[in-house]
Amino acid sequence: MPLSPADSRELLHLRDIALRGYLRKDGMLDIEARLTDTKTYGFANRDRGRIGAGEPLHGMSLRVTVDQGLTVRGAEAAMDATPHAICPGVAPNFARLEGLTIGRGFLKGAMERVGGTQGCTHLRELLQQVATVAIQTMFSVRAHKAAREGGETEDRWDIPTALLNSCHAYDENGPLVAAARERAAARTAAEA
Incomplete structure (x- = not known):
């Protein structure tokens, strides 16, 4: 807008x-x-x-x-x-x-x-x-x-800790961080 x-x-x-x-x-x-x-x-x-x-x-x-x-x-x-x-x-x-x-x-x-x-x-x-x-x-x-x-680049991108809570988008309790954590957990499970 x-x-x-x-x-x-x-x-x-x-x-x-x-x-x-x-x-x-x-x-x-x-x-x-x-x-x-x-x-x-x-x-x-x-x-x-x-x-x-x-x-x-x-x-x-x-x-x-x-x-x-x-x-x-x-x-x-x-x-x-x-x-x-x-x-x-x-x-x-x-x-x-x-x-x-x-x-x-x-x-x-x-x-x-x-x-x-x-x-x-x-x-x-x-x-x-x-x-x-x-x-x-x-x-x-x-x-x-x-x-x-x-x-693939998009699915592998993790949010660096330094960015957590640095702005609205990177709210540690928000949807972007939650999705990044889910991707990381899925990657860890697939690699195990």
Whole structure:
């Protein structure tokens, strides 16, 4: 169901975020995120002079490489458009994410390494989404492998414990979790 009709309005600010999950030939995953902010009008900027309508105020990218255990093996940031000339100076700090594992405590660990003045608010905002896309990409890797091997992917998918009670769909007392438990029990019985 779409949103309700909006009142008469004028578009002023656009934020576009794109995320992509890639399987590399070496078995690792590259998760790439791009954030672009634009305005529908031009305005003065102290460091850049003038930023025209549709010209990026923020144009920032982040690539996080993880192994199949979701441990960060590399991270790289690029800041192609920023409102202040000083901003790109923190891009190299995002390499500090190396060694963190995506899962419980990931964001806290990331904030310890690139929080506050050691990082960039906009790039840090992407980290939650990068983590989610890494997990979803890992599910895709497993499903893609099963499909290539002629196996079924839907019936074998179990709900990871970390997702239990994370949202309405994964309520531990709800129908999706109950169905997953039934499939797991049936698989266990068939394998015995």
